[in-house]
Amino acid sequence: MSTDSITWPQTGTAAHPFVDRLHEWVTTVDHKRLGILYIIYALVFLLIAGIEAIVIRIQLIRPHNDFVSPQVFNRMFTMHGTTMIFFVVMPVLFGFANYLIPLMIGARDMAFPRLNAFSFWMTAFGGLLLYFSLVGANGLYGAGNAPDVGWFAYAPLTSPTFSVGHSTDFWTLALLVSGFGSIGTAINILATVLCMRCPGMTLAKMPLFAWLNFVMAGLVILAVSPLTAAQIMLLVDRYLGGHFFDTQAGGSAVIWMHFFWIFGHPEVYVLVLPAFAFASEIIPVFSRKPIFGYSVMVGATVAIGFISMSVWAHHMFTVGMSASANTFFVLSTMAIAVPTGIKIFNWLATMWGGKIEFKTPMLFCIAFLFQFLAAGLTGVMLSVAPFNWHLGNSYFVVAHFHYVIVGGILFSLFGAFYYWFPKMSGKMYSETLGKLHFWLFLIGFHLTFDFMHLPGLLGMPRRIYTYEPGRGWDTWNLIVTIGVFFQAAGILVFLGNLLWSYFRGKTAGSDPWDAWTLEWSTPSPPPEYNFSVIPTVKSRRPLWDLKHPADPDWKFE
Amino acid sequence: MNATYIPMEQQPVTAQLPSRGRVGMFVLIAAESAVFTIFVVAYIFYIGKSLTGPTPQDVLAAPIFYSICLLSSSVTIHLAVKALRLGNVSTFSRWWFATIALGGIFLYGTATEWHRLIYTEGLSISTNLFGTTYYSLVGLHGSHVVVGILCLTLVLGFALTGRVKQEHAYRVDVLSLYWHFVDAVWVVVFTVVYILGR
Numbered sequence: 220m221s222t223d224s225i226t227w228p229q230t231g232t233a234a235h236p237f238v239d240r241l242h243e244w245v246t247t248v249d250h251k252r253l254g255i256l257y258i259i260y261a262l263v264f265l266l267i268a269g270i271e272a273i274v275i276r277i278q279l280i281r282p283h284n285d286f287v288s289p290q291v292f293n294r295m296f297t298m299h300g301t302t303m304i305f306f307v308v309m310p311v312l313f314g315f316a317n318y319l320i321p322l323m324i325g326a327r328d329m330a331f332p333r334l335n336a337f338s339f340w341m342t343a344f345g346g347l348l349l350y351f352s353l354v355g356a357n358g359l360y361g362a363g364n365a366p367d368v369g370w371f372a373y374a375p376l377t378s379p380t381f382s383v384g385h386s387t388d389f390w391t392l393a394l395l396v397s398g399f400g401s402i403g404t405a406i407n408i409l410a411t412v413l414c415m416r417c418p419g420m421t422l423a424k425m426p427l428f429a430w431l432n433f434v435m436a437g438l439v440i441l442a443v444s445p446l447t448a449a450q451i452m453l454l455v456d457r458y459l460g461g462h463f464f465d466t467q468a469g470g471s472a473v474i475w476m477h478f479f480w481i482f483g484h485p486e487v488y489v490l491v492l493p494a495f496a497f498a499s500e501i502i503p504v505f506s507r508k509p510i511f512g513y514s515v516m517v518g519a520t521v522a523i524g525f526i527s528m529s530v531w532a533h534h535m536f537t538v539g540m541s542a543s544a545n546t547f548f549v550l551s552t553m554a555i556a557v558p559t560g561i562k563i564f565n566w567l568a569t570m571w572g573g574k575i576e577f578k579t580p581m582l583f584c585i586a587f588l589f590q591f592l593a594a595g596l597t598g599v600m601l602s603v604a605p606f607n608w609h610l611g612n613s614y615f616v617v618a619h620f621h622y623v624i625v626g627g628i629l630f631s632l633f634g635a636f637y638y639w640f641p642k643m644s645g646k647m648y649s650e651t652l653g654k655l656h657f658w659l660f661l662i663g664f665h666l667t668f669d670f671m672h673l674p675g676l677l678g679m680p681r682r683i684y685t686y687e688p689g690r691g692w693d694t695w696n697l698i699v700t701i702g703v704f705f706q707a708a709g710i711l712v713f714l715g716n717l718l719w720s721y722f723r724g725k726t727a728g729s730d731p732w733d734a735w736t737l738e739w740s741t742p743s744p745p746p747e748y749n750f751s752v753i754p755t756v757k758s759r760r761p762l763w764d765l766k767h768p769a770d771p772d773w774k775f776e
Numbered sequence: 777m778n779a780t781y782i783p784m785e786q787q788p789v790t791a792q793l794p795s796r797g798r799v800g801m802f803v804l805i806a807a808e809s810a811v812f813t814i815f816v817v818a819y820i821f822y823i824g825k826s827l828t829g830p831t832p833q834d835v836l837a838a839p840i841f842y843s844i845c846l847l848s849s850s851v852t853i854h855l856a857v858k859a860l861r862l863g864n865v866s867t868f869s870r871w872w873f874a875t876i877a878l879g880g881i882f883l884y885g886t887a888t889e890w891h892r893l894i895y896t897e898g899l900s901i902s903t904n905l906f907g908t909t910y911y912s913l914v915g916l917h918g919s920h921v922v923v924g925i926l927c928l929t930l931v932l933g934f935a936l937t938g939r940v941k942q943e944h945a946y947r948v949d950v951l952s953l954y955w956h957f958v959d960a961v962w963v964v965v966f967t968v969v970y971i972l973g974r
Binding site: 330331334402405406407409410411413414415416440441443444445447448449451452455456459460461462463468469470471474478481 | 916
């Protein structure tokens with residue numbers, strides 16, 4: 220056995236006419252192409268939802284600003300939240316899972332390739348449906364166009380009385396349709412991981428990426444299904460005159476909150492577990508050490524999966540639940556910090572004593588570690604019910620969850636983009652532009668979201684259209700908005716880097732990082748069938764074994 | 777495009793992993809169970825909370841005969857799959873048809889019950905909370921029965937045109953898992969609606 224490379228025949232697709240290539244992409248059932256479709260689709264929506272965020276921040280840059288009308292402001296924060304969660308972060312994570320899981324476990328495709336394509340197009344049409352509201356929601360009522368009920372759409376705002384026209388219908392149908400897509404993808408990931416592993420790859424030898432996405436898919440099954448049920452109920456209320464959330468007829472507005480957050484909190488872990496998965500692959504490779512405490516990492520992941528199903532009502536402390544319910548959700552929320560903390564220590568221990576290479580993916584992962592820790596700490600603060608009573612629905616909460624989603628998930632995601640871009644495109648990205656993106660985004664992130672905590676502590680509620688001068692909020696809001704432009708510049712550098720490198724970048728080679736998981740044994744980009752011969756593995760780092768036949772991992776695992 | 781790859785050690789595939797069809801169906805069933813759980817929770821939460829009549833005590837009667845029909849269709853579909861495993865296609869078709877017929881009788885039962893509730897008792901989905909939760913939960917289950925019958929009928933069409941053979945027993949078995957799930961959910965719905973709810 221040797222590491223000699225053999226020449227692979229070039230398969231030219233560039234010669235095909237454009238219509239043929241378009242047809243190939245639209246009808247594809249290949250997990251890699253679907254993965255890339257998911258990712259590009261999510262990047263388009265990232266730009267749209269980012270522009271919505273910029274509009275929100277310009278409106279709040281100074282007191283009594285009138286950049287947009289209050290109605291437009293409501294639509295902006297609703298569309299920003301809904302788009303970012305359902306049509307940016309979830310699709311991009313599904314895209315990476317789709318692309319990488321079969322390659323990492325030595326399979327030629329997902330378990331159900333056609334279900335995979337179906338799921339992608341459901342998600343895609345869900346996003347189009349949401350934005351079609353701009354055209355179609357007025358109806359005959361002359362009512363507003365885009366949804367304006369907030370991303371968690373509390374009753375009775377969504378009732379036909381308070382939400383005339385079709386904007387809320389577009390919101391609920393978009394989530395219902397994309398929810399079917401998410402459930403299809405989750406079924407596919409679970410079946411792929413359980414049924415498609417190559418010989419020798421037991422569950423305990425899978426890359427952590429596959430493990431974390433496996434638990435993520437399980438959470439999607441248990442979390443997105445309740446959301447689907449709740450959306451069906453909302454449709455019954457709106458179209459058939461039902462009374463599920465109609466307090467006038469004895470229904471309950473609070474039960475919508477329960478149903479939504481039974482989805483909503485596990486959803487946070489649906490988003491963050493793949494971010495952990497990226498970090499768990501990138502940090503070891505750039506520290507030149509195997510991951511510290513593999514089995515503890517798996518255990519902590521499964522523990523997070525279970526505990527995350529029992530913490531949802533910490534979103535509802537301000538509703539006024541019973542003392543015992545409050546106590547339960549305070550304790551369960553604090554408990555989930557324990558396995559998460561274990562993970563942070565494991566990543567630190569992986570870096571400890573390692574020969575760290577500060578390439579762009581690693582920079583993003585290191586920032587992810589510290590920012591996610593800070594986000595977790597404000598999370599523990601907010602889990603204390605009496606503290607929450609003061610700061611619930613304030614900008615402190617907004618700063619907290621943006622710290623999780625931007626500072627944690629998005630940073631890890633950018634690391635993943637740079638780490639796997641050579642594999643997906645066959646080209647190396649520009650390290651200079653990558654570092655420029657990192658520093659611009661890091662500065663922008665901290666300007667925006669560090670300082671956003673302060674107006675929250677000073678009493679500024681979320682979702683307000685404007686505010687009075689002289690409450691001590693003015694300077695902080697100005698700084699927060701300035702940070703947004705640094706982030707936008709970073710995103711533009713990022714997109715420019717992707718495009719420039721794709722067309723002009725240097726050839727990357729099959730294994731530019733000297734990494735250890737199976738995807739790096741294939742050419743870049745991998746051929747349609749991934750592996751000409753299905754590999755056999757003996758340890759968690761099959762490529763390490765291959766490169767170091769005298770000192771293989773399987774002797775020590 | 778880079779044109780190299782690192783050769784991996786090669787061995788014939790020998791490992792036995794679970795079959796993807798069964799795993800996929802079990803996961804789908806888990807997702808469906810979560811959907812039904814939310815509807816059942818809503819039903820139980822709203823028992824006795826209607827502000828106006830009619831109430832379940834006034835108008836509901838347990839559809840025992842139709843429930844027996846649906847539950848026994850689990851037996852017939854099991855016998856059908858068993859026959860196909862042994863390669864007996866005509867026995868398979870007969871039991872398979874019996875399953876569809878039993879499912880159809882159940883749907884007829886639901887239809888007559890709904891007709892009576894709507895036209896005689898004046899209970900519609902917008903009448904009160906009981907109507908909203910009752911039609912939603914029973915209707916959700918009924919729509920699953922309809923989807924199941926459509927899939928079963930498709931397979932029956934294949935069987936009658938001679939396209940179902942012994943080697944398809946595995947696929948038919950995966951479909952039967954869905955039908956067993958639809959039957960099992962009815963046990964829960966029946967208990968909640970016709971026993972607890974009254």
